[in-house]
Amino acid sequence: MDKKRVFLTRTLHDFALKELKKKYRIEVHSGKIPIPRKKLASKIKEVEGLICFPYDVIDKALIDKANNLKVISTYSVGFDHIDVEHAKTRKIRVGYTPEVLTDATADLAFSLMLDIMRRVSEGDRIIRNGDWRQIYGAYDYVGTDLQKKTLGIFGLGRIGTAIAKRAKAFDMKLIYHNRKPVSKSKERELGIKFVSFNQLISQSDVISIHVPHTKQTDLLFDKKVFSKMKKTSFLINTARGKIVNEMDLVSALKKKEIAGAGLDVFASEPIGKRHPLTKIQNVTLGPHIGSSTMETRAKMAEITVNNLHLGIRGKKPKFSVGY
Numbered sequence: 630m631d632k633k634r635v636f637l638t639r640t641l642h643d644f645a646l647k648e649l650k651k652k653y654r655i656e657v658h659s660g661k662i663p664i665p666r667k668k669l670a671s672k673i674k675e676v677e678g679l680i681c682f683p684y685d686v687i688d689k690a691l692i693d694k695a696n697n698l699k700v701i702s703t704y705s706v707g708f709d710h711i712d713v714e715h716a717k718t719r720k721i722r723v724g725y726t727p728e729v730l731t732d733a734t735a736d737l738a739f740s741l742m743l744d745i746m747r748r749v750s751e752g753d754r755i756i757r758n759g760d761w762r763q764i765y766g767a768y769d770y771v772g773t774d775l776q777k778k779t780l781g782i783f784g785l786g787r788i789g790t791a792i793a794k795r796a797k798a799f800d801m802k803l804i805y806h807n808r809k810p811v812s813k814s815k816e817r818e819l820g821i822k823f824v825s826f827n828q829l830i831s832q833s834d835v836i837s838i839h840v841p842h843t844k845q846t847d848l849l850f851d852k853k854v855f856s857k858m859k860k861t862s863f864l865i866n867t868a869r870g871k872i873v874n875e876m877d878l879v880s881a882l883k884k885k886e887i888a889g890a891g892l893d894v895f896a897s898e899p900i901g902k903r904h905p906l907t908k909i910q911n912v913t914l915g916p917h918i919g920s921s922t923m924e925t926r927a928k929m930a931e932i933t934v935n936n937l938h939l940g941i942r943g944k945k946p947k948f949s950v951g952y
C-alpha cells in the first residue's frame with residue numbers, strides 16, 4: 630500500500646523526521662521561510678498530513694485547496710494562524726502543543742520582567758557601546774523592585790498560573806483578569822484576586838499578557854489602555870504581537886506614559902533593526918523564544934508527530950483544537 634504523504638513547512642528534529650519517515654512519504658520545505666503561499670497551496674492539495682509553524686497562515690482559501698488532508702499539526706500552542714472552524718467543516722483535525730511549553734514560556738516572561746525592571750539589557754548595551762563612565766552613583770541605572778509590586782496577569786490559564794507561582798516567590802501581589810474567574814480554591818492557592826480589565830490596567834505595576842490572539846483581544850492594548858496604566862508600570866507580552874497596538878506602545882514608551890516593556894512577540898515577525906521599538910531604551914526585545922529551550926522544543930516535536938499520527942488515521946489528536 631502506498632505510504633500517506635506528509636508535508637512539513639520547515640524541518641524538525643532528526644528524531645521526529647526519522648519517526649515520520651517510518652510511516653509516511655514526507656517532504657520538507659527548504660528555502661524561504663515562511664514558505665511562499667503559492668508553494669504551500671500546491672502542496673496542501675496533495676497531502677494527507679501537514680506540519681506547520683505559527684507564522685504559516687492556514688486560512689479558509691488554503692484549506693479549500695486540500696483534496697485529501699486529514700490533519701494539520703502545528704508546532705506551537707498558539708493556533709490563531711489556522712482557520713480551525715473551517716478545518717472542522719472539512720473534517721480536518723487540528724493538533725497543537727500545549728502543556729509542554731508552559732514552564733519555558735513562563736520563565737521567559739519572568740526573565741523579561743526582571744530584565745526590564747532591573748535594566749539588565751540596557752546596562753549590557755551601555756557597556757558594549759563604551760558608555761559606562763560613572764560607577765555606583767545614587768541614581769545610576771536604578772531600576773524597580775519586584776517585591777511588593779502588583780503583578781496583573783491577563784489570562785490565568787496554564788502559562789498565567791505558572792507566572793503567578795514564580796511571582797509569589799518574588800513576594801509580589803497578584804491580581805488577574807479572565808473572561809471568567811477561576812475557582813475560589815485556585816485563587817486561594819495562588820493568593821490571587823480577580824479584578825475587572827479596567828482595574829487590572831489601572832492597579833498593576835506590571836501587566837503580563839497570557840491570552841490568545843482573537844477578535845476580542847486584537848489590538849486590545851492601545852493608547853486608551855496605556856493612558857490608564859500607571860506611569861511607573863511595565864508591560865510584558867509573550868503571547869501574540871497583535872494583541873498590542875505597537876505604534877501606540879512606541880508612543881506611550883517615548884512619552885513615558887508607561888515605564889517600559891518586555892516583548893517576545895510582534896505584529897509582524899521578524900522585526901528588523903529599523904523597527905521603531907529598537908530605537909527605544911526602555912524596552913527589552915526577544916526574537917519569539919518563549920518555548921525555545923532544547924528540552925521544550927524536543928517535546929513539542931514529539932507531540933506534533935503524535936498529533937499527526939492520530940489525525941491522519943481519522944482519530945482525534947491527543948492535543949486537539951476542538952474536533
Ligand code: DGY
Nearest residue numbers: 705706707918919920
Ligand atoms: C507558541 O507555541 O504558540 C509559541 O508562541 C511559541 O513560542
